[in-house]
Amino acid sequence: MSSLEQPKTSTRRLATVSLIFMAVGFVVSLPFKENAWVFWLQSGFEAGLVGGIADWFAITALFRHPLGLKIPHTNLLPKNRERVIESIVHMLETDLLNKESIVAKLQHMTLADRVIKILRSILVLPAFRATVTELLVGLIRKLPKEAILEFANTRVTETIKAYPSKRLAVRAMELNEERRLDEWLMDQLLGYGQRLLEDPVIRDQIGRLAYTAMIDQEKNTFLRVTARTVQKVYSEEKLSLVIQGVLLTVIQDMRHVHHPNRLAILDHLRRNLAQLSIDEERLAKIDAWKASEVDRFDFVPVIERAYDAGLIELERYLTSDAFWTERAMPMLSRALDDWEQHPTFKDSSDQWMKEQLVRFVEQNHQKIGGLVRENLNRFDTETLIHMIEDKVGSDLQWIRVNGALCGFIIGLILGAIKVFVG
Template sequence: MLEWLHTEEIREVSGNSKYTATVSLGVMAAGFAGTLFIDGAPWVRFVQSGFEAGLVGGLADWFAVTALFRHPLGIPIPHTALLPKNRDKVSKAFVTTIQEDLLSKQSIMDKLSQVPLAAKLLRGAEEQLSTDSAQAGIRVLSDYVIRQVPLEKIAAYAEQELRRLIESTDMRRVLEKVLEQVYAKQYDEKAFDFVLDLAEKLVAKDEIRDRMGLMAVEALSHLKTNGLMQFALNAFVGFFNEEKLGTLIQQFMLNGIEGLRNEGNVNRQAVMRTLRHWLDQPDHQTRIASELEGWKDQLLTQWKLGEQLLGLLQRVQAQALEWVNTEDFASKYVQPFLSGIVRRLEEDPELMNKLELGLREQIARWIESNHHKIGGLIKENIDRFDDETLIALMEDKVGKDLQWIRVNGAICGFLIGLALAGIKLLA
């Protein structure tokens, strides 16, 4: 239906273009016919010769123009309807001219070489980033990409790599490295101070004081000696009750703890030397490393690394989806980030030159592999029309100029006829 309407429109325009040529031919015919019935005065024969020559010229040019597209008056005269008969040749010549001359590979590349493609693309992309449609598209695209992330595969791969890493870890070597850092950073000193703080808080409690006093009284009451020593012990127990003994022991221990906090304290130094000596013993390190190996095996078998990693990834994905779907995600984060990249690229002439060369190389490859499709596309569009529609289309595009050939033929014939009649009269 649309093709028929298009054909009718072309016919209407073509008909309008023929109007002037038809009028010129009609004028010549009317002039010639009118002079036939007028008395044969010299000026009549003079004008009649002009109209006669104009009519012959107009008819000859009408025949020539019509013969390009169809048989004149429907009569199959040889060497007429040239375009329909030679449609394949004309189409092939038309396609070849466009593909090889007007739109040749070199002409396209020469034209593109005059345009700074990389700069225009970057500038256009940056301008588009600020539009509402682009920002909405960024949110949709980001949401889609995040949802397509294969969490199960990533979790399985991460679990596999973590297991491989943990299983290949030499715990004896790890222990040696840890002890090196402990000694270098004096973490053992800090740990000892931490224990002293806990011990001080524990000893300073009233219930602990009373408990230590009760334990001391019970111990002394069960202590058996002979003679004077027993008498002195009983006197001491009778003088110091549970509270006094507990306070005495508590103060003694607090003083000892306070003394151990001093780095120059002999007892503290002895404790730290003993601790480090014990940790440096190969047998002890082997035993500790063995315990760590057991802990490592327990971690691999009981902790369910895959489930833990998958849960972590799912939480991260949910937070990422919530983030990218906020209204200001594109304008606040993506747009400034991409705009910054564009500005840095534009400020780097060397990088821009590489980008330009790379872009032109890719376009050249694309043109090289797809240039032949230009001819195919043109031929496909030409073959879409039947002969009548194609002729009407060509008449619409060039018919006006062709019709002026008819007008010029009639006018030139008229003038030539006048000239010949004048020559005849003079002769």
């Protein structure tokens, strides 16, 4: 037995017991009606029995024929099923869901405050975070990759073509002055050259090339004599070590920031870069080269690698706690704060929501009534009766109990009047 059925059943049992109690009291008191006190109680039992039976009859007549007898004006709900349904629909359409009643109910409400409060409570729900994260990840996964790559490739190509070489040269000169790019580039080249020279294979290859070059100097008498002298003193292996040592020494010297050779090279690079920015002829050639040659470059593979890597990083960030706690939550909370504290937006949005709600009801209240009618017509009469009894059955049974008790009390009063007055 469900929790809804238990109170209804217990109340019905109480109503039945009260009726039986009145009937038993009346029957038992019949042989002793000559006694004034028993006669007085009999009057109470009699009136209580009549009141209980009358209320039982009235309540039963609402839903069915009492005792199965087709007494007129009983079985009221099944007989008037359509009228009851139409009355409910009419009340819904004309009284509960009309513009005037809704406006009257809404005029003392601030929908914006309620919506903001609801949204604030939703923000802290784990399910909301999971839903938003899944939505964002799903959106970035459904991005049209091919279209994006094609668009990016076109934009990169057009940007390179349209970007003036003079501005590029000036910007390169400015960046070089700000970040010392020429010095960084020289250090990178020196480091790369040192790593090559320290490689035994490269070292031996350099010695072999130098040794071969000396052997080939047959036309120059001085070089030929020098080469033969070196060949007598150094083997190919020793020559490789000597050349490696010399070149490594040069590289180490060039690493010093004040070395004359280093300063000379850097000065040469800077002067050429500065000259390039004002050399219109060379700049025009660079622009012409860009216009004709840039289209031959395929930037798609580079862009695709950057796109895939960026997508992975973005997805990782969207699913991290940092995104939700440092970005999403503060942003959403700040948006709600701005909405709540804005001097006019809150009032205008509240008015807009009320207008939309009223307009929706005006446009659809007949549909709502039709939906209610359709849903009620889906149930047969017995189901409707069961639903009504399930909701108000306890109160109806209390009417029987109260009828019996009230009848008993009134009977006692009337019996007392008969005893003491008659």
